[in-house]
Amino acid sequence: KAGVTQTPRYLIKTRGQQVTLSCSPISGHRSVSWYQQTPGQGLQFLFEYFSETQRNKGNFPGRFSGRQFSNSRSEMNVSTLELGDSALYLCASSPSEGTGSLWTGELFFGEGSRLTVL
């Protein structure tokens, strides 16, 4: 069974640009969540999608957005990039389907997309 796939793995952007990251969950998983990991702030929750609906959202500005497609694949977008957006962006899928699956079910992570903003 294929794991969680994130693309691209590495990318470099300049301030003011926008970026789109993609995540394909494990087959059959309908919950996809996104996280930002930086040396200073550690892991922080961005948002979670289930059946194309955003169920939960972390404390990030509106420049960070996401969506989920009918095949459960998810994308996140960051507009007007800032230097502080440089981070490892991780996607996780979960087999749990309950409303609280984000924090009750087991999470399976992708390798991440490392974004560098110059």
Add this chain to the structure above:
Amino acid sequence: KQEVTQIPAALSVPEGENLVLNCSFTDSAIYNLQWFRQDPGKGLTSLLLIQSSQREQTSGRLNASLDKSSGRSTLYIAASQPGDSATYLCAVGSNYQLIWGAGTKLIIKP
């Protein structure tokens, strides 16, 4: 506000030793607690998931315990190996969020 702390931040031990990593949380009203492993530049691998009603979980050489009343979880690694070198993170499901510790960087010396 739930806060999760992991101590120590880094640990270096010789191969073969048994070791304990600690995770503490401030609010005992949790749904579950998960331990993850992260290799440099990689994603996270789930090691053990303990639901709030459970006291411990075991997988191979790993054993994780949960004591909600004291706000603590420990990850016990038996007979450590160089391949166990990684950063270990705990995450607590609480108050409709997933709260992460900063991690313990573990180095096992051959």
